[in-house]
Amino acid sequence: MGNQRDSIGDSSAHNIYLTNGASEGVRQVLNMAIRSKEDGIMVPIPQYPLYSALITLQGGTMVPYYLDEPKNWGLDIKDLEYRVKKAKDEGLNVRSMVVINPGNPTGQVLTEQNIREIILCYENSILIMADEVYKNVYSEGSQFLSFRKVLNGMGAPYKDNELISFHSISKGLMGECGLRGGYMETHNIDPFVEEMFYKLKSIELCSNTIGQLGTLLMINPPKRGVEADEVVDLYEKEQGEIYGGLKERAKMLTATFNKMERTSCSEIQGAMYGFPRIHLTQSAIKAAKEQGVQPDFFYCMQMVNETGIMTVPGSGFGQRDGEFHYRITNLVSPTSEMRATLDRLEAFNSEFYAKYSQ
Template sequence: MHMISLASRRVHNQLRTHLTRAVTLSQSSFFSHSSPTMRPLVAADLNPAIANVQYAVRGELAIKAEEHREKLASGTTDLPFTKVISSNIGNPQQKGLDQPPLTFSRQVAALMEYPPLAEVVRGKWPQDVLDRAKELQEEIGSIGAYSHSKGVPLIRKSVAQFIEERDGYPSSPEHIFLTAGASAGVSLILNVLITPNVTGVLIPIPQYPLYTATLAQFSGIPLPYHLSEPDGWSTSLEEIKSALLKAEKDGAHPRALVVINPGNPTGAILDRATMEAVVRLCEEHSLVLLADEVYQANLHRPDTHPFHSFKQVVRALNSPIPLFSFHSVSKGVTGECGRRGGYFECTNISDEVLALLYKMASVTLCPPLSGQIGVDCLVRPPKAGTPSYALWKQETDAIHAALRHRTQLSAARLNALPGVSCVDSPGALYLYPKIELPDRAVEEARRLGKSPDALYALELLDATGICVVPGSGFGQKDGEHHYRLTCLCPGVEEYVGALEDFHKKFVEKYGGL
């Protein structure tokens, strides 16, 4: 028996050796790409719609700005500036812009991330912070777990209450979807609205490139309508009607109208009469209204240019139009872009459609819990008389004042430059100056295969380290040139001085105006 056992074991070992060699040879053959049918993945294999997606605020300028930043970090002294200023994107807490986070929001977030911290800070942090974190913890449990796909029910109730207090009309938590930033909500709604290569969506020009990029991704048809720059970038009903007529001639089927209020990149704020006219136009043409209202707290002159939500206008008019309204923690004075928190509210949307939206939201399981906590702090800030209120009021007032000062000073100084005109934005985080460029600059841009304002922006970056977005990335009328800059940059005097000096040298370099 022992001899048989040894022989059996010897055969088993020999067999295992042969099999191991065979598997090794097979793997070697597979990974050597010797198969005549195997070829690498190439761009032509991908969804062709992706090729049409463009997103200017993180395009060529942003890439080159990062290259400059890396050179500076390596210790180079070859560049004519010592820092890169990211004025291309509304990212308040980005390094170099350094808008401070609100203490209340960060304290609540810290306790949600690590609940035992409560015992360490008890008696040191305000009691309303501890109470808020405890309330959320009892509702959510660990933020490392999935929540409801529409978002934590308690937070959706808080959003509904915020909307009711803002507008004076009821809001249902069941009509609220929390999202990974407002952009995720916009993408979800456009996805469900669009029939590829058939559906048209009216978008303002200039517009935030999220809309053209998302339309390209889902093979929707952009139907541009121009805002009126001489009238402070106001929304023109005649332009929207003209776009609808053109769509009819072109065979597109308009299904939705996008309004960004306050505007991006323009900073314009719609007046109540215009909003009412927009709602009536949507009724006439059976359009779904998408109201991008993420800058609703960024008001530089609230007494003369107040914000009204489209939800309020739709309810006041007793209008039946379908409305999706978007908000975010990324803007306002919160500026928590990286948390990816936002929401949209559905108004006049049927239960059938709400169920389909819920199904689509469930595909991604849930929005980030840290973003949902941020939304709760956005819609439930400290109230007067609570321990955190005084500091919260001090911090928010300081941010509002800084944004107002930077916007007004920048607009005034830019308007004093030859060949520059700039609407003094009453809202949002940006200015969108119009620039006249010398003929030689336009010819040089064409030679390089670039838009003239892209050439201007690239030379501005190389000369000053200031990164802006050319107007061609937002859309503009033929023959016009703009760029968008944020009003988030500290040291505004030095910053605007660099813009002024560059503009004068650029005009002189290309032969004057």
């Protein structure tokens, strides 16, 4: 398990823990990693808010590091090094670093160079938590590379860095999130810690069996020469159509946002989201403040009320001060329906700035 995706062949059942989706695994690892307020966990901003919530719940401290929007939401290694140093100077034990790749909500795909730099920037062993639940990559120049694969290809001491990677069926093929299936795989974890982790997992009984089955099917798709040709043909056809649609819609979202008034968007390279930036007018910001809500929340609420289109304000994920974004998915299918949705969104956007023009 895990081998095919990571393209290396040394996984062991002893290092694989089945979970009710990736979120449960993240909770269990953070439960183990955080001992007190002095334990810091590095989290990318914008982030999937599960992380901030769980770190608060476990009583640790979140150490944010900022993804670089002009560099297509890539990691700025200088900023990362600065954040680690600053956290240490403030007396925190930096215990772990979360990486979400492909990104949620930002849709970027890390380059091998970027992954290597992240690993290299630690002179001592910080646990890397690699949230790798999206395998959809749309951009021609990009490919998904697991942290485990890159780590393994590096020399000592980096290849012995502690790493736990997370996978899920929620984004397997069609968004089977309700089944709650997934797994995490540990690499180079200290044997005593691994033993304690096994114990911790054992308290919580098994993950649900249908989710386990879904996980098996996801990592073990029909193979030519093993299954009947017609099974493999059908699988490849359906998979191709689904991925093809996601890719087409990812490109459509990027193009649409970059021609929309006061809106810009990095290229959606992977995952299932666009995270366009909205350059709100002063009158819109003022109107939001009068209602006592965040400006991006104000924009998104107007949108859902006018058009029925649900998006998530960027303030829910974190963003640089004074910047505003929202998250939208490319799952709307078929593509003609996504087109119609974006047409409504564009019309709303024009009307919004007609009203709040200054």
